[in-house]
Amino acid sequence: MKSLTDGQIIWEPTKEQIEQTVLTQYVKWLKEKKGLTFHDYHELWKWSVDELEQFWASIWDYCDVKAGRKYDRVLAEQSMPGAKWFEGARLNYAENALLNDQEEKTAIFFRSEHIRQQEVSWKELKEKVASVAHSLRKLGVKSGDRVVAYMPNIPEAVIAFLATVSIGAIWSSCSPDFGARSVIDRFKQIEPVVLLAVDGYQYNGNVHDKTPVVSQLKQELVSVKHTVLVPYIEKKILEVSLTDTIPWDDLLKEKAELSFESVPFDHPLWILYSSGTTGMPKPIVQGHGGILLEHFKSTRIHQGMTSEDTVFWFTTTGWMMWNLLMGGLLNEGTIVLYDGSPSFPNMEVLWELAEDTGMTFFGTSAPFLMNSMKLGNKPLGKYDLSKLKALFSTGAPLSGDGYKWVYENVKKDIWLSSSSGGTDVCAGFVGGVPTLPVRIGEIQGRALGVCAEAFDEHGQTLINEVGELVITKPMPSMPLYFWNDQDGTRYYESYFDTYPGIWKHGDWIKIDDKGSCIIYGRSDSTINRSGVRMGTSDIYRVVEAIDEVMESLVIDREVLGRGSSLLLFVVLKPGESLDTALTAKIKEQIRGHVSPRFIPDQIHVVGQIPKTLNGKKMEVPIRKVLLGFEFDKVVNADSMGNPESLQFFKELALELNEKKIF
Numbered sequence: 119m120k121s122l123t124d125g126q127i128i129w130e131p132t133k134e135q136i137e138q139t140v141l142t143q144y145v146k147w148l149k150e151k152k153g154l155t156f157h158d159y160h161e162l163w164k165w166s167v168d169e170l171e172q173f174w175a176s177i178w179d180y181c182d183v184k185a186g187r188k189y190d191r192v193l194a195e196q197s198m199p200g201a202k203w204f205e206g207a208r209l210n211y212a213e214n215a216l217l218n219d220q221e222e223k224t225a226i227f228f229r230s231e232h233i234r235q236q237e238v239s240w241k242e243l244k245e246k247v248a249s250v251a252h253s254l255r256k257l258g259v260k261s262g263d264r265v266v267a268y269m270p271n272i273p274e275a276v277i278a279f280l281a282t283v284s285i286g287a288i289w290s291s292c293s294p295d296f297g298a299r300s301v302i303d304r305f306k307q308i309e310p311v312v313l314l315a316v317d318g319y320q321y322n323g324n325v326h327d328k329t330p331v332v333s334q335l336k337q338e339l340v341s342v343k344h345t346v347l348v349p350y351i352e353k354k355i356l357e358v359s360l361t362d363t364i365p366w367d368d369l370l371k372e373k374a375e376l377s378f379e380s381v382p383f384d385h386p387l388w389i390l391y392s393s394g395t396t397g398m399p400k401p402i403v404q405g406h407g408g409i410l411l412e413h414f415k416s417t418r419i420h421q422g423m424t425s426e427d428t429v430f431w432f433t434t435t436g437w438m439m440w441n442l443l444m445g446g447l448l449n450e451g452t453i454v455l456y457d458g459s460p461s462f463p464n465m466e467v468l469w470e471l472a473e474d475t476g477m478t479f480f481g482t483s484a485p486f487l488m489n490s491m492k493l494g495n496k497p498l499g500k501y502d503l504s505k506l507k508a509l510f511s512t513g514a515p516l517s518g519d520g521y522k523w524v525y526e527n528v529k530k531d532i533w534l535s536s537s538s539g540g541t542d543v544c545a546g547f548v549g550g551v552p553t554l555p556v557r558i559g560e561i562q563g564r565a566l567g568v569c570a571e572a573f574d575e576h577g578q579t580l581i582n583e584v585g586e587l588v589i590t591k592p593m594p595s596m597p598l599y600f601w602n603d604q605d606g607t608r609y610y611e612s613y614f615d616t617y618p619g620i621w622k623h624g625d626w627i628k629i630d631d632k633g634s635c636i637i638y639g640r641s642d643s644t645i646n647r648s649g650v651r652m653g654t655s656d657i658y659r660v661v662e663a664i665d666e667v668m669e670s671l672v673i674d675r676e677v678l679g680r681g682s683s684l685l686l687f688v689v690l691k692p693g694e695s696l697d698t699a700l701t702a703k704i705k706e707q708i709r710g711h712v713s714p715r716f717i718p719d720q721i722h723v724v725g726q727i728p729k730t731l732n733g734k735k736m737e738v739p740i741r742k743v744l745l746g747f748e749f750d751k752v753v754n755a756d757s758m759g760n761p762e763s764l765q766f767f768k769e770l771a772l773e774l775n776e777k778k779i780f
Contacts (some may be wrong), residue, residue: 121122124518124559128525129534129560131553133402138554140422159551160633167569170196174411174567174594175204181414183401184217185209186380193592197607198619201592202385204407211387212284212404213378215447216244219424224452225275227428227475231320232351232460235474238273240450243280244376246287250281254764257312257344260378263546264310267435268292268301268328268335270319270457274348274366275435279315279444283387287380290389290401293436294319296731298331300756302338305392307401308601309341315362318351322459325351336362366759383407384598390438390541392728393757400608401601404544407593410546413445413568417667421479421508421535422552424451429453431481431510432468437737438524438541439481439512457718460486461773469497476505482512483733484520484536485669491523492691494669498527508533510550510744513733515637517659518559536561538637540623541732542613543595547587548635559634559659568593570635572627584628587643590619596621626655642738644673645684645716654737659703660711662687666694672718673741676775686718689727696723722770726763733759743767746775 123126127747136142145162148154152172160570165480166173171192178189190206212272218638220240228236260266265282269275270293276751282289285653291299294316305313308732315332318325347363384405391399417423427447430453433439446453460468460482472480509524509532517535524534535550547570551562564570564748572585580586590642600609616622639655655673661670668689675683704718728736740753749768755761 120368122522122558123212123444125557127555128558129532130523131533137552140424141420141551141553142420144180144419145427148176151179152176154459159554163564163566163633164456170567172495175503176203177415177419177567179324179410181411181418183209183410183414184214189383196592197221198339198592198621199596199606199614200295201596202384202591203594207383207407208380209383210248210284210286210378210380210411212280214410215280215444216247216284216376218425218450220450223425224275225298225447226453226455228273228455228457229471230270230272230456230460231323231476235395243277245373246277246370247280247284248374248376249293249372250369251284251377252372253369254281254312255285257286259285259312261361261692262386263287263312264290264308265312266290266292266308266310268294268296268313268315269348269435270294270316271433271435271440271455272316272348272457273455274314276444276453276455279311279388282392284376284378286381286385288386288403290391291440293434293731294326294328294331295321295434295759296436297756298334300731301335302490302756303754303756304399304401304709305335305339307398309388310339312346313339313342313345314346314348314366314701315669316348316350320351322462327351327770332360332363336360340488341431358648366484369629373466381406386485386598388442389442389601392541392773393732393734399757401610402542403601408596408598409493409544410448412543412593412595413448416549417445417531420550420552421568423451423479423511425450427451427478428454428475428481428505429481430456430472430475432460432483432486433481434455434731438576441544445480445704463491465490465495466494466497466500469495469503472503472506477503477506478505479510480731481510482506484511484516484694485514487516487520488662489522489668491520491527492665494571494700496527498529503529504537505691506532508550508552509534511536512538512546512736515639515655515659516559517663520664521556521558538625538627538635539565542597542623543593545593545595546591548627548637557634561637563633564629564635570627570629572629573617573622577620580629582628582630584626584638586616587623587625587627587637588617589623591726597702641738645672656712657686657716660707661688663703664700664707666690666700667704667725671724671735671737672741673737673744675741683720684716684718686721687724687727688721689725691721695723722766724763724766728763728767731757731759739768743771743775746771747773 187208189204194202224237225240225243226238318327345363348366357401379565386403390402429444431439537546537549539546548561554562569591573588613621626641627635657672672688673685739753
């Protein structure tokens, strides 16, 4: 396996495994019910984007969408923005998630750093959702009102979400690792009427009292009429007592019948947010119907989830993967929630969770897998992962060494599904295909119903070449609009002002002639050396494959009228130092595997790479800082996961711009 190189097959499903996939069953259903025959995945994908109406209608039928009223037409017109999907349909996301007969089967398995185990049955989940929905109605919440949560990834968050959307109210959430200003910047825009919050949380062994933040939220969110407090941390360690709040248990006191408000297909389901690291976060509104169909397609057709599965994503309530995890409930499976650090008390805590829950689908980030590799973790043989069928990786490109590590150290017979998408659609554009082989360093294919292409600067399609990731036909889960963007200007400028009528996502992608994809990082942080452009991920793959390096960040300071200056920042493994030998090694690896043009002019050791709350490297804001832009105008530290990492870059920016080192 060590001799395998990028693009080579590292795993292939057996004929029996292919036959057992939901994707194969769906193809058989299309032949039986619709008279359609497909010989391979590429033919199926091509049909799904050429015949959008037929495809999405088939998802509705195959997944047996529960609706109060069926649609009049699938797609009135294919324009972007402005496509109108499934007009006339009335349904509810929560109804599709909760109308099953699982009863005593576990719906939610929960673990945190200070709570070893909690399980919620389907019966209990439905009873609590009914009670909370009833209580919200008594508080005056009605369809279209916004209910917001400042809560970690705990069962109460799931219950509150389902209760909120069951009555047609609109959900929005921030994780408690968000600072007060970051939360206010998001929630104030949408004028919520109810705030649900925890008293505190624990991360990496440290308890964080959030009652002062909750007090500030209550004061500054003037639209909030009621605040519900969820007691999550021992009261005795908290410093501030909150008055004028409703205890969470009060929402559960009255038993009620489970009921659902039947809403139009494009009725707002939730509001997600852009990162907000360089400006005011964009409130992205997505609808009940579009998200429901996308989640059915993603979780059932592509990922193959059934009522027998136990599904996990390592996420917080501030990342779209939490919202996607809710899609596991649509398939009557068990979802696994974890609140805490993935490295406390050690980097194996999530593998232990996989064993204890009998996890079948394990969702995580590429950086977690790469760090596990760097630290020499070997779950294989140490933990019982016999039920684990698939490992999902997202959030960043996974290197070839990461692929090899999974098959050598996690499980030899496992489907490694790497994917890339966006908060903007709460879905993947490209990702795993369970009937295809896994090739090192490659994403298996374009998602069904997603007309993803690579464009050059003239809007021409590229094959086997790197180009802008664009979506040329509408998807049901695309934003309905941005909140308070009355004329749609902000929405249009975010996606459609480069190629009119075409969604430009802001990533570099290569799609080859067999349909495999490689993401090369953000196109707005491209490195340009002497006219040669390169995605940052090309350099990360090489640098982070070096044993001594845990993580890296590369910044190009070339601008018009200045010379080029390429800076590389590295986080080293404990005990390592950037001596002459390691510096030479890094440069030689870049020279040999990328290009001599991209050898950094300077290499700096840092304690942390600046990241958003969702764990994304902050390439663009840090580049602007190092170019001399006013710090507070290009970086919102309150929207970061590790604002303490900024000090080094602030000091370096002063040094570089004072000395005019370009």
